[in-house]
Amino acid sequence: MAYASLLSLTQTLEQILHDPDDQCQVLHQQEEQIGRCLLEKVRFFLSFLEDHSQNNIETIRCLEGRIRVAAYEAEDIIESQIDTSDQIVSDSRNHCERCVEFRRYNLAKKYEKLQKVIQELDSISEQVVNMKDRNDVEILPPRNPFPAGSSKFGSSNKSDMVGFDDELMQVKDQLTGPSSKLKIISIVGMGGIGKTTFARNVYDDPLIKYHFDTRAWTTISQEYNVQKMLTDLLDSTSNIENLAEKLYKYLKGKRYLIVLDDMWDTKAWDEVQWLFPDDSNGSRIILTTRIADVAVYAGSSSAIHHLSCLNPEKSWNLLHQTVFGEECCPCELEEIGKEIAKNCKGLPLALVVIGGLLYKGKRTPDYWMYVEQNVNSAVIGTDDQFMEILLLSYNHLPHHLRACFLYMAVFPEDYEIRKSKLTKLWVAEGFIKPDRSKSLEAVADKYVEDLLDRNMILAHERSYTGKIKICRIHDLMRDLCVRKAQEENFLHLYDRLVKSFPEVTYNQRRVSIHSNNYGHHLEDTYGSQVRSLLYYSEETSLPTSFLLLRVLDGLRISFSEFSVEIVELVNLRYIVLTILKISETCELPASISKLCNLQTLIIYSLGTVKLPSDIWKMPRLRHIWTSTCFLAYPSAAGNGEKIAVLENLQTLKGVIDFKFTKKVLQMMPNLKKLKIGFSHPGADLSSQFRHSCADLSSCINKFIHLRQLEDLNCTFTYRSGGKFIRTLMENFHLPPTLKRLTLAGCRLSWKSMAIIGSLPNLEVLNLKYFIYDGLVWEPTEGNFLQLKVLLLRQTDLEHLKADETNFPSLQHLTFIDCRKLVEIPSAIGDIPTLQVIELSECSESAVNSVKLIQEEQRDLGNDNLQIIIHDSDMLNIDYRDLTGYVSALFNF
Known part of the structure; x- marks a missing residue:
């Protein structure tokens, strides 16, 4: 490194x-x-x-x-x-x-x-x-011959299967076949063979979606831990039996499809099998595993599908698709490419990873021959041959991506890695090379896309607008990460599979803890040069000798420890804390300004955190995120002192009841994301309340001075005086740079939507909790020209009068708990860009209207419009799908 x-x-x-x-x-x-x-x-x-x-x-x-x-x-x-x-x-x-x-x-x-x-x-x-x-080294060929910003069509964007068409048809037939009894279908194969991709293709098939009443997916992984599962469950419910019973009752009587991905142990099956009722209605469970005995134990002996390695022809087809997509391979490269495919021994993961290498390299016979020779030398007939093939992709990474890739090893197996967290960590570690035309975070985003293009990491979830939100890394690629990270003294990982600490390594820079049983021996094991300490465990501690820490992630502390221990870490750049045992509020000490290098401050707490005025003396702050916080106003500058400016601040989330004056906003000129809340305890229309509303109106209008603002989230929790809020919200101004806007709790007439609709760059609009006052919304023509996502939740809206001219770029339309909504106008279906209409807890007439829209569009030859209708009888379960609920239940 x-x-x-x-x-x-x-x-x-x-x-x-x-x-x-x-x-x-x-x-x-x-x-x-x-x-x-x-x-x-x-x-x-x-x-x-x-x-x-x-x-x-x-x-x-x-x-x-x-x-x-x-x-x-x-x-x-x-x-x-x-x-x-x-x-x-x-x-x-x-x-x-x-x-x-x-x-x-x-x-x-x-x-x-x-x-x-x-x-x-x-x-x-x-x-x-x-x-x-001596010519021992030579100039590298260009890493990417394609234009900047180009993106490939491999695993980063879709997960088409190549070479398993017959097996896919067999599994689909078993899922939809006449057998009424609950059936377990197992997909068995070695790591990297494509079990998860296979199951995902089946799971996402439109006919499968239509066939089952409800579906759910959860990943189990090798780190299955009953104790951790119970601990996490007790954070959300007092009784595991109650939560499990709720799931059982929800599935009872429904035809369901459950995917249990990556099961390693029969004990895991014992823990969950009783949760799935057999009502003889054609319900199915798909189980993926590397271990055939697990599949047999689960009772799927008659429905086990062993995925084998691809033959040379299918291997070449997969490699060709990964590198060229629908393009043709140049004749001079085809024979070499077939040899490369043959040398990957039919392992899909190896093929797509080597394909990513070829995609980013030169399309010349010399370069391809060089890759072919290296792949061939990696295949030596040992058990580690596939790891050696994957190692080629690492060895050919540009230097600026290597540390970023190895950093994936800090996360637990099958961990869902938020891109926003990953890029902040990379910036704090110093991995990102500055670019004068972009922010460090924007450069880091490009690094993520580059690793996706190379198939080194996987896109697990994207936003409605197509941006990556969550990524993951394949088990074998993670094994490679861990191996190389420890070989290069980049990272030491401690999890429950590690029986003891290694010999003392005083030059270790990063430590990631995944187990509670580390015995608090960190200080004895590692020297004072540790720069990063990351916890993915319940037990945490802060060694007093780690004074050079830059990254401190996942620490759980009592409030008193903050001023005593953490403020001494003057090199700290990134910190994520959970403050325990707080019922109301706590105030961070003024000494926090000692952390003069801090870039990211994230605090989870049960109560409200008070940020002192000294926070304005930390000019390197880039991101402030809290559950809820009161932010003190900056102190007046003394004689000879400069006015504090948070020049680098991009994110401010969780702030409540803060008066944003023009002067204050000028102190954060590069703010891009702002999440704020406004509340008032008043129960009458007193002059004090009227004055508060006037201040709030003035405050909101000041946002026009945030010239870089892209994401604004405002929540109003006034308990009275709705008409004052309505008045102030009819005369507001917002910056034209906004791309995403969330408003919750205010009362606003539908006519005032023209103000929001005129925002030229708005792509996502999220309106929640009786935000508007009125029964009819008729959008103004010429508004919302760039809007891609529209979500309405809990409104009194009865009629939406709109057609394809009102939302010309709309891709995703969602209504949640809009029980008075009569129908969705059929002309909405004529929007050429529309991909999804989603309804949850809406009237029967609204549901019928979207079904009719889908039928009309199919008659017109449009089979791409997806209609998603969620059940309304899931009580407190996440409305979007059952998957999140099942994942939370098992927490595998």
Whole structure:
């Protein structure tokens, strides 16, 4: 991970040498000289790793190891002395200024040690020059010959099966066949053979959807843990039997389809089988497993489908589709491609991963021959042959993607990884190379898409607008991640399969804990150089010696621990906390501003968190997310002090009852996402309440000054005075940059929708909880030109008068708990872009109207319009589908 360590060191040095704060003193000549010298050498090695290939892998690997060690040592020298106990600086300066000044002080103090690092880098540089003179390295071919932003059509966008057509037909016949008894159908095969993709194709088939009353999918995985399942369940219900009984009663009498994906143990089947009633109505269970005995034990001996490796012809078909899609393969590449496919030994995962490599590489015979030779040498007849094939895809990743890929190992097996979390972690780790034209998060988003294009990770869930929301990684690819991460000393993973800690590793940088049984030995096992500590377990602790932490994820603490322990971590960039045992409110200490490098602050709590005014003295903050919080106003600037500006703040979520004045909004000029709540306890129409409404109206209108705002979520929880809220909401102004708008709880006439409809970039509109006052909505023609998603929930709307001219770009239309809605106009079905109409808890006449729309569209030759109608008798179960409920129940 030489590249990642160099990139991180570059950002640290640039922060010291080019800090934008005008009040900071310039470096002394000697200090600046050594800093710039080190930065110049680091940039040289970054350029070398970016521009040169790895023909001589062993030589390059040795060099990378030395570069990584030198970069880590330099960063340790610079950061190790940034300790609050040494910050004896004038109290007139804020903590961030003290941190910067002290960085400079210690750069001089550690001059000799840094000189030794520079000498080591000079030695490595000399070796690199000699290698280039001997032609041991050569310029890499272009990584992506396609235009920027192009996206492939492989697993990142769809999951078509190639080579299993007969098996698919057999399973579909068994699912819809005449047998009325509950039937278990098992899909058995080795890892990477395509069991999950096979099951997903069956599960998503339109005829299968139509055949069953309800469907659900849950992933079990190897880490099945009954104790954790019970613990998680008790967070949402006091009695597991009650929750299980609710599921049983819901399934009772329905023809259902349940998919239990990736089952490893017969005990897991014992835990769940009793939840599925057999009413002799044709219900089915699909079970995927690598272990045939599990399938037999589950009682599916007459319906076991063994997926075998693809033959050479089918292998080539899959590889061809992955690389070229519907295009033709150039004649000069076809024979080489068939050899590559043959060498993948028929394993679909290997084929799509190598296909991703070919897709991103040059389409020349020389490059393809190079890949063919490497794939062929990887297949040596051992049990690890497929892992060696997958390793090729890692070895050919651009350097900037390698650390990002290996970072997937920090997450548990089958973990659903939110892209927003992943990219924030990458930014905090220093993996993202700055681009002046884009934010770091935008660059990180591109990295995610690049890994998807290469089939290194999987798209698990996309938003209605097609953007990736949740990704996952295949078990075998995760095994590769874990292996390489530990080989390269990138990460140590501790889970329940690890019987003991390794020998003391004082140079370990990242630790991820997946088990409660780590015995609180972190401090004894790892040295003080640990930069990242991530918890995916119930038990957590914060070792006092981990003072250089940048990432702290999943820590559970009592409120008193915050000021005592966490504020000492002045290098911290990313923190996710759960504060325990809070019933009302807690106020974070003013000393939080000591965390002058903090980028992401996420706090989960049972009560409301109070953020102090000192939060405005943390200019590197990029994201603030809380369950609910009160945000203090910034303190007035004193003599000689600059006005605080959160220049980098992009996300502010969970804030309630904050008065956004123009002056305050100018202090967060780059805010992109804002989630706020407004409430008032008043029960009368007093002057105080009227004044509050006037303030709120003024506040909302100030949002026009947020010139980068793309996502706005406003919730109103006033318990009286609805007419005042209605009045203020008829005269509001919103920034034209908005792409996503959520409004909940306010009262607004349907006529005022023209204000929202005129927003030129609006793509998603979510309106909830009696937000509008009126029975008829007739959209204005020429509005909502870019709207792709419209969701209405719990409104009094009775009639929607709209056609294809009102929402010309609409893709997804949803009505939830709109019980007074009479019908959906048939002309809505004529919108050419419309893909889905979804109804839940609506009137029977509304349901019938959408069914009629679907019939009319089919008569016109449009078979693409999907109608989703959810049952209304699921009580508190998530309205969208049963899958989330089952996953929560089993929590596999």
